[in-house]
Amino acid sequence: GENVEQHPSTLSVQEGDSAVIKCTYSDSASNYFPWYKQELGKRPQLIIDIRSNVGEKKDQRIAVTLNKTAKHFSLHITETQPEDSAVYFCAASPGANNLFFGTGTRLTVIP
Amino acid sequence: DAGVTQSPTHLIKTRGQQVTLRCSPKSGHDTVSWYQQALGQGPQFIFQYYEEEERQRGNFPDRFSGHQFPNYSSELNVNALLLGDSALYLCASSSSGVHGYTFGSGTRLTVV
Numbered sequence: 043g044e045n046v047e048q049h050p051s052t053l054s055v056q057e058g059d060s061a062v063i064k065c066t067y068s069d070s071a072s073n074y075f076p077w078y079k080q081e082l083g084k085r086p087q088l089i090i091d092i093r094s095n096v097g098e099k100k101d102q103r104i105a106v107t108l109n110k111t112a113k114h115f116s117l118h119i120t121e122t123q124p125e126d127s128a129v130y131f132c133a134a135s136p137g138a139n140n141l142f143f144g145t146g147t148r149l150t151v152i153p
Numbered sequence: 154d155a156g157v158t159q160s161p162t163h164l165i166k167t168r169g170q171q172v173t174l175r176c177s178p179k180s181g182h183d184t185v186s187w188y189q190q191a192l193g194q195g196p197q198f199i200f201q202y203y204e205e206e207e208r209q210r211g212n213f214p215d216r217f218s219g220h221q222f223p224n225y226s227s228e229l230n231v232n233a234l235l236l237g238d239s240a241l242y243l244c245a246s247s248s249s250g251v252h253g254y255t256f257g258s259g260t261r262l263t264v265v
Contacts, residue, residue: 043212048195074252085243085256086196093252131195140186140209141245141254143195 044069046134048144055122056152063147065132066114074135075108075115080146081128089130090117122151156180157257159244165263166234174229174260178246184208185227186254187219188243196243202227203249234264 045068055061067075073094078086092099092106092115099106103122108115119126129148133141156179166172178185184203188196198211202221221227225246231238241261245254 076252076254078256085258087256088253091252135252140198140201141196142198143188145195146193 044072044134044136044142046132046142046144048132048147050147051145052148052150054150054152057122057124059122061117061119061122061126061149061151063117063130063132063149064114065116065134065144066112067134067142068113069134069136070113071136072134073137075106076133076135076141077106077117078131078133078143079128080131086131119149122149124151124153127151157244157246157255159242159257159260161260162258163261163263165265168234168236168264170234170264171230171232172234172262174231174242174244174262175226176229176244176246176257177226178244179255182246182248182255183225184247184249185221185225186245186247187227187229188245189213189238190241190243190259192240199229231262236264238262239264 048065076091079089080086103120105118129146132144158177160175186201187199190196200210201208205221216232218230241259243259244257
């Protein structure tokens, strides 16, 4: 099955700086790559996603890039704010709406 | 409100017991997937139900079973509970053939 690796496991940045989280996947059939934000004790919330026919997608301060050849994708958060502090998960879907998650990155934004 | 409802929110069980968790999908969704999220880990796929049948299954033992009803709601059953089954169990609904999950708030299961 699909194997998703995510790095780093923890990330601390100063408020206003950028944060980058990277993921790799193993199954070349994967064609959908969402990113979820999970605050303590809450459900994962979709923050952005990208499909395999697109190389980059941006939504305000959040952007995701995808390199299909290298099988990796990244989340970029610019101008970080304290409310961005949470655990972020990447995921890959090889089809049939099945998602395989990375192990998560705990992002801390220091005011 | 995400629209996916899970019950109960918290549950404490003893080793060897059986547990049933419930999920009502978001209106318009016909597919339900279950995930196990251990503390500090990413969600792990258990199985997915569509048209009242198990469509896909992750690497979980047969102690984990499920069911989907005609109204698309679903149950997750775990038999012979182990301490290692303690986790947050997440239900996610979607529309078949359309990418995009909506997660419920989860059921926190503690096995003692």
